[in-house]
Amino acid sequence: MEHPMPAKQLLATTLSLALYATATTGLAQQVSTEAPEEKEIRWYQIELLAFSQNVPNQAQEQWRTDIALAYPPNWQRLKQPLQLAPLAEDTEENTASAEEAAPSTDGNTPLGTDLEREPYYLLPEEQRELNNNARALARDKRYRVLFHESWRQPVVDIDNAPSLLIHGGEIYGEHQELEGSITISVARYLHLHTNLWLSEFTRNYGQNQQSWRQDSDSxxxxxxxxxxxxxKVESQDWMPLATQEDAWSGLTSLETEYDKILNQPYVLDQxxxxxxxxxxxxxxLHFIDHPLVGLLIKITPYELPEEIEEETQLMDGDTALIPAAEATATP
Structure with missing residues (x-):
């Protein structure tokens, strides 16, 4: 005759089974989440149109001077497509550059950049969608187009998204009217971060860099x-000990840098x-407004074209590209 299990032993056995089931379920969940599927990175075509606004009564606006201007460390330059351009002068340097950029005569080196697959390259004007907007702004004396370009890029999360360098307008020494960067990222939605500044310059006649406003608090x-x-990449030749000669050399370098600033042809006015x-x-189409500058931006999904597999065959002593689907093993 079997004796019933004591209550304490039954309780201990039940708890052990419950803990085992919980641990097994947790382990299964851990295993299932250790190797999540990688999210597909989506591409977009970006078009940005930036313009200045010459609105009446804005001259009296008092703008803050305690602003921080800086470029982020993770930056990306928008690039011009590789193409052959006519040389301005027939010099040895230009001739060498043309020879390096020219395609080979065997027909295997493509001319230019594959704009359908390579990111951050500026697209030709006919592939822009905001040309009519740019022409309308150009006809109105109240506005002046500073930047209008379009490009394609993959868009990722904010922690990995590069900041794209933006610059346009008139050139003043080492700077342009519009400078800074924008960052396009995606989380649940697309996000645009602008870090742009619009500058006005004055001819340098020996005056200092101070603003020309008459208020005493400027x-x-x-x-x-x-x-x-x-x-410019500067060499960093660190010395183990600083001598008096090194200190004097550093002071001279600071004076030279100060003279360089004073000799700039333009000074910042605003x-x-x-x-x-x-x-x-x-x-x-999105519009970002500011009393002195406006932005029109459009972000359109872009599908990368499928890659076409090609293999090289030797035919009659010449190298030709034949699609793999059409290639045969025997002639």
């Missing part, structure tokens, strides 16, 4: 940062910062 405008793709975050909808 401060110096911030120093404009040099675009990161234009910065700068305004356009720093915003905006949620975007793909396929829609």
């Amino acid at each position: 401060k110096d405008w911030p120093m404009l940062p040099i675009r990161p793709d234009l910065r 700068v305004v910062l356009l720093k915003q975050k905006r949620r975007m909808r793909s396929g829609e």
Whole structure:
């Protein structure tokens, strides 16, 4: 005759089974989430139109001078497509550059850049959608187009999204009227981060960099940062000990840099910062307004074309590209 299990032993057995089931379920969940499927990175075609606004009664506006202007460390330059351009002068340097850029005569080196597959390359004007908007702004004396370009790129999360360098308008020494960067990222929605500044310049006749406003509380405008793709790489030859000669050399270098600033042909007269975050909808035209500058931007989904497999065959002593589907093993 079997004796019933004591209550304490039954309770212990039940708890053990419950803990085992919980641990097994947790392990299964852990295993299922250890290797999540990678999300597909989507591509978009971006078009940005930036313009200045010459609106009456804005001259009396008092703009803040305590603003920080800086380029982010993770930046990306928008690139011109590789193409052969006519040379301005027939010099040895230009001739060498043309020879390097020219395609080979065997027909295997493509001319130019594959704009359908390579990101961050500027598209030709006929592939823009906002040309009519740009022409309308150009006809109105109240506006002046500073930047109008279109390109394609993959869009990722904000932690990995590069900041795209933007610059346009008239050139003043090492700077242009419009400078800064924009960042396009995606989380649940598309997001646009603007970090742009619009500057006005005055001829340097020996005056200092201070603003020309007459109020006694006026401060110096911030120093404009040099675009990161234009910065010169300086060698860092560190010395273990600083001698008096090294200290004097450093002081001379500072004086030289100060003289360089004074000898700039232009000084900064005014700068305004356009720093915003905006949620975007793909396929829609968005307008970002500011009293002195406006932005029109459109982000459109773009599908990368499928890759065509090709293999090389030797035919009659010549190299030809034949699609793999059409290639045969025997002639």
